[in-house]
Amino acid sequence: MTPPTIDxxxxxxxxxxxxxxxxxxxxxxxxLEATVQVFEYRExxxxxxxxxxxxxxxxxNLVLSGGMMTPALSSWFRETRLGATRQEVTLTLSADGQVVRRWSFADAFPVRWVGPTFDAGSGRVGAEVVEIAHGGLTELPT
Structure with a gap:
């Protein structure tokens, strides 16, 4: 089976x-991975x-980078620290605005956020990073 190519x-x-x-x-x-533990049993x-x-x-953990977050992320991060329950998170991969694939992550909560970096000499702003722990993933229909 040949893997699909990416345009x-x-x-x-x-x-x-x-x-x-x-x-x-x-x-x-x-x-975006899952690993099954294997037990060996000798007969x-x-x-x-x-x-x-x-x-x-x-x-x-799910680690997303190369982007900028909305204020909703800092709200979710704060809510989780204050004891809010874990949430279902949806991740959508789009190509030129068309949905390619979607995944759902159960019992998710943010565990790390890295703010944008600034380099005054170059005038460039670095992208933010967020890391999310979760209890499993499911691929959703597109």
């Missing part, structure tokens, strides 16, 4: 939303066979 002439962006609020637009995302008396059984699934 590099299109402008891709990730949009992060929580409870109907847009948190920001980003150019880069890390952490007694049979040294040629090892049963490999699936265990728990783990998910790394």
């Amino acid at each position: 590099t002439d299109q402008r891709y962006t990730f949009v992060l939303e929580v409870v109907g609020r847009t948190l920001g637009n980003f150019a880069s995302v890390q952490g 007694g008396g049979n040294n040629d066979l090892v049963h490999r059984l699936p265990g728990a699934v783990s998910y790394p």
Whole structure:
């Protein structure tokens, strides 16, 4: 099976939303993965066979960068620190305004925010970074 190709002439962006609020637009995302723990079980008396059984699934934190957040992100960050419940987060990948793929992240909450960096000598403003812990991901229909 050949993996799909990506048209590099299109402008891709990730949009992060929580409870109907847009948190920001980003150019880069890390952490779209799931890992299944594997348990090995050796059958007694049979040294040629090892049963490999699936265990728990783990998910790394979602890290979004290359963008600027909206004030809704700082509100969500503050609400979480004050004891608000975890929320479902939706991440949408768009190409030139058309939805390509969507994911939902259960029980999500922000764990790190890095504000924009400033370099007075160059006049450039760096993009913000947000890291989100979650309890699992599901791909949504587009």
